[in-house]
Amino acid sequence: MVCCTSMTRVQRTELSKIEQTRLYPRLTNPNFLVLRARRLIFERWIKSVPGTSLRVLDIGGRYQPYRPLFGNRIKSYIACDILSTGLVDVVARGESLPVRGEHIRCSDLHAGFEYFGQPIEASAQVHRVLKPDGVFMSVAAFAPRFVDEECWRFTPGGIRTTLSQFSAVEIAPETSSIGGLLRASNLWLHWLVRFSWGQKSPRSYDLSLPELACTGTRVRPSDEQRPVHG
């Protein structure tokens, strides 16, 4: 389904606040370490995508914190999400992308894989729409659960299995084990302060699992013969 919505200035301001917070998190943000590392990893990967007029597909692009990292190299940017905001071009599930095959040079699925009911199907869809030698970037959570909509958690082995159609897979941890423990402690503290001040109920923070690593993946589907490496 293609979607055409307009946005009020208030909505645009709210979305751009979320984007800024994710791209340039403040030190007080309990996810500072992970979000900062994610920006640096994506910056490096996006720089290495060849070409100056890229067709980009953003799955889960309700807001688009990493879009500025492409600079002026974007020819077209299609944002697909199950929720419509003024930034979403196509309301659809990542598991059934209404995009023609071999059309996209670079696809990203930021804060992503854990949301798909059928992650392997989503991976196959991305593989289908990418041009040969196209690049796919994503994150897959290994952290505590944040919202009830999240379905999965991934280990490096799980990511390789999910992306088994792709030839070259690079997995970059977003924090070290110590960083993961620090993040878990930060989340605990953040939660305790908010809860004790009665600002917000903890809702779905499940703090029993420490975050040891998050991952990003990068895939070149044309290179079918190359071995998969970590």
Ligand SMILES: C[S@@+](CC[C@H](N)C(=O)[O-])C[C@H]1O[C@@H](n2cnc3c(N)ncnc32)[C@H](O)[C@@H]1O
């Ligand atoms: C945590 S947000 C990430 C937003 C942004 N891309 C980022 O990196 O910060 C995850 C997004 O994925 C969307 N989403 C969840 N399930 C989806 C699905 N099956 N297909 C496409 N988008 C989905 C959600 O609506 C949400 O906008």
